[in-house]
Amino acid sequence: MAEKTSSFSQSDESSTAAGQPASKGEIYREWIDIAILTPIRVAWDDWRTQVGSILIMFYILMGTVGVMLVDPPTQGQGTRLTPPFQDWSVPLGTNSLGGSLLSGVVHATPPMLQMIAAGAVFSTIVATLVGTVAGYKGGAVDRALTTLTDIAMTIPGLPLIILLVALFDPKSPAVIGILLTVNAWAGLARSIRSQVLSLRDHSYVEASRIMGAPTGRILRDDILPNIMPYVLINFVNSARGVIFGSVGLYYLGLLGGSHANWGIMLNRAFNDGAIYSLQYIYWLLIPMGAIVGISFGFVLFAQGTEKLFNPRIRARHAETVEDDAPYQE
Incomplete structure (x- = not known):
């Protein structure tokens, strides 16, 4: 018996060289390639991802490094109503109080990024959880969550936001x-529920249930990958909604002016008559350009990363652990 055991161990060691069991290092390399490097290669293969990533990274740098390099907006930073590119101490020009428009744009970016992150993540997570659980579980759980979703959808969004802002003064x-x-999560939750209803009866989901896979694993491995492109697009739509909603409320004066915002810049430009004179139209165009730029970056990024969830494309871009050469198209 000892001889048999010894010979079995030797055959195991030789089979490692044949490629059957892999070492821990190879397993880690394969995991890193599949989980991290392959998604990066897939995403970066699309020009929309490249441009969108550059735009988003530009705003992130502007909201982190830029605020340390650019002075906060104050009165008298330059001669009042200086056009752009005339005085390089205020390269984007000044407003009617001599405040630098560059300072205003840069220092409005950090709170905007915080609003985008909090709002888009909140609505997307709530919608995905509610829609996925309702569509997969069915029965009383589905009816309860669908009723909650319908109630949320029937409440007018803008009056509710104005009321909450007035009550809490955030x-x-x-x-x-x-x-x-x-x-805003309610509409997305409804759409996700409809998609999950059609996915839960597919053969591969039924096979996972028959094999006794827990519900959490089925949702994670079989359901979520199929709805993630739609979720990602709606995450971007939520982010854009936060951008436009916050700018609109700041422009209307419904949110306090405790920190800089592009909506406040637009409000001051409009009130000071910049809309009626081409000479001062830059005062409006600069914050509008900042709004359009970050929205455009999110849209391009979402469009370019749709292929991340296509298993065929991911497999084509994956490299084996034995092949250390860079992937070639």
């Missing part, structure tokens, strides 16, 4: 972002 950008999407 100062934190993260809280403002969540309030702006307080019922």
Whole structure:
């Protein structure tokens, strides 16, 4: 018996070289390639991802590094109503009080990023959880969650936001972002539920149930990958909704002016008559350009990363652990 055991161990060691069992190092390399490097290669293969990533990274750098390099907006930073590119101490020009428009745009970016992150993440997570659980579980759980979703959808969004802002007077950008999407999750949850209803009867989901896979694993491995492109697009739509909603409320004066915002810049430009004179139209165009730029970056990024969830494309871009050469198209 000892001889048999010894010979079995030797055959195991030789089979490792044949490629059957893999070492821990190879397993880690394969996991890193599949989980991290392959998604990066797939995403970066599309020009939309490249441009969108560059735009988003530009705003992130502007909201982190830029605020340390650019002075906060104050009165008298330059001669009042200086056009762009005339005085390089205020390269984007000044407003009617001599405040630098560059300073205003840069220092409005950090709270905007916080609002986008909080609002878009909140609405997307709530919608995905509610829609997935309702569609997969069915029965009383589905009826209860669907009723909650329908109630949220029937409440007018803008009056509800204005009421909540008036009641709580939020100062934190993260809280403002969540309030702006307080019922925006409902429509996405409804759509996700419809998709999950059609997915739960597919053969591969039924096979996982027959094999006794827990519900959490089925949702994670079989359901969520199929709805993630739609979820990602709606995450971007939620982010854009936060951008436009916050700018609109700041422009109307419904949110406090405790920190800089592009909506406040637009409000001051409009009130000072910039809309009526081509000479001062830059005062409006610069914050509008900042709004359009970050929205456009999110849209391009979402469009370019749709292929991340296509298993065929991911397999084509994956490299084996034995092949250390870079992937070639």
